[in-house]
Structures are given as C-alpha cells and as structure tokens.
Amino acid sequence: xxxxxxxxxxxxxxxxxxxxxxxxxxxxxxxxxxxxxxxxxxxxxxxxxxxxxxxxxxxxxxxxxxxxxxxxxxxxxxxxxxxxxxxxxxxxxxxxxxxxxxxxxxxxxxxxxxxxxxxxxxxxxxxxxxxxxxxxxxxxxxxxxxxxxxxxxxxxxxxxxxxxxxxxxxxxxxxxxxxxxxxxxxxxxxxxxxxxxxxxxxxxxxxxxxxxxxxxxxxx
Numbered sequence: 467x468x469x470x471x472x473x474x475x476x477x478x479x480x481x482x483x484x485x486x487x488x489x490x491x492x493x494x495x496x497x498x499x500x501x502x503x504x505x506x507x508x509x510x511x512x513x514x515x516x517x518x519x520x521x522x523x524x525x526x527x528x529x530x531x532x533x534x535x536x537x538x539x540x541x542x543x544x545x546x547x548x549x550x551x552x553x554x555x556x557x558x559x560x561x562x563x564x565x566x567x568x569x570x571x572x573x574x575x576x577x578x579x580x581x582x583x584x585x586x587x588x589x590x591x592x593x594x595x596x597x598x599x600x601x602x603x604x605x606x607x608x609x610x611x612x613x614x615x616x617x618x619x620x621x622x623x624x625x626x627x628x629x630x631x632x633x634x635x636x637x638x639x640x641x642x643x644x645x646x647x648x649x650x651x652x653x654x655x656x657x658x659x660x661x662x663x664x665x666x667x668x669x670x671x672x673x674x675x676x677x678x679x680x681x682x683x684x685x686x
Contacts, residue, residue: 467612468619470529471522475620475663496593503542504582510570511549514586515642519614520545590649592634596679598653602628603685606655606677614642617681621673624661625685629674630654637678651679 473479491497507517520541522529529537546552549567556563575583598604608623609615616638632652640648659671 467519467523467614468610469522470524470526470659472619474618491535492663499535499539499542503538504578505573506542506546507586508571508573508581511551512545513641514588515614515636515638516590516644517541517545518638519642519677588636589633590636591645592651593649596631596651596653598628598631598651598682598684600628600630600680604628604655604682605685606681607683613639615639617677618675620662621657621675621677625658626655626661626675627677629656632676635678637680639678653677653679653682655682 474548477646481683491500493640503517507514510600512520524532524537524540524544532540543552547554547557551567551569603625604618604627605625606622609617609620610622630653632654635647635652636647637650640646653676654674655677656672656674658669659667659673660669
C-alpha cells in the first residue's frame, strides 16, 4: 500500500544519519517488544507478510512519529485485537478480562535460540521455469493496492534489468491477504537512478530491488 512506510523518493525528511557503535536496543522496553513479537509470531496466528502489513498500514501520522519498536508494538497490538487475542477493554484497563483463545503453538524460553537461528525461510520448490534471465530488460507494473505489496511506489512503471534470479519464494501480496503463499520467482532488478528519479539524478548511480515475477513485464 501507499502508506507511511513507502518513503522512497519523498523529500523533506533530511539525511539518514548513522549512529557510531549503535546498540542493539536503546532501552530495555525495546528488547521486551522484540521478544514479544517473536513469541507472538511463533503462535501462528498470522504470517510474516501479515505482520509487515500491520506495521505499514498504521496511520501515516502514527508511523512517522513513532520509533521503530513503537511501530512493532502498535502493529502487534493491532493483530492481537483483530484475531481475538486481546480486547480494547483489556488494553484500556491493563488486565485480562476474557479467557485467552487457543493458539497453534507456543514458544518456550529454551526454544528461542533454535527458533531465531532457523528464522522463517520463504523459499519454496520451483514448479516452473523463470520467465526472465540475467540481462533481460523488464518494466515494472503500475499498481496501487490497498493491501501489502513489496513493489515500492517509486519503482512502478519503470524499466530495469534483471541482475540475478534469487529462486522461488512466497509471494508477499497474496500471503498478506490470506490467499495462500502462491510462490513465484524472485529477481534482483537493477534500475538507473535517472530511470527512477529523472534526468537530474546522478548518471552513474543505480538502485537494485528484489522483485517478484508478477511485478514484471518484458519490454518490447
């Protein structure tokens, strides 16, 4: 969707400033939020792409004014309410009011290291050959879905070149909508800065994006 997270090409936000020797967490509550999100993800009530959509679909004013882990917490709360794991009354009163619903699985403290090491692989066995090969010229489609997509707004209807075929992966758009994984080919696509930003962009700069096959069309 075209929400607060889709900032590519927007002006007025200033430079990205790196923090030397930045810690993993700037406060204890941030580590707690990460732990909560990992545990909730293991419960199996939503998938990776649904969790991403929960974050990016926060109202833009909230998304842009909250810190990274504040966004994670608000999105997790939103998902829990939507799935009946938490009620607005419980949030308001800060206590359990209704019996908890059953979840698919739970993550014990002893299971955390193995779960983090395993991650959430999204590569799947290929059922067909890729439509594109390295060196092929492609044009991205022009879409503005209300749901989740990994095709950035600034890279729609743009011409690029296939750099690499990454493999066969879960398609985020359908997975976020609960329509199944529908795995398809994933490519590394290179764009010139001028193709994305116009003639005044630096002529030698390029941008590479990982894009799924349904986003791409062959150029004439």
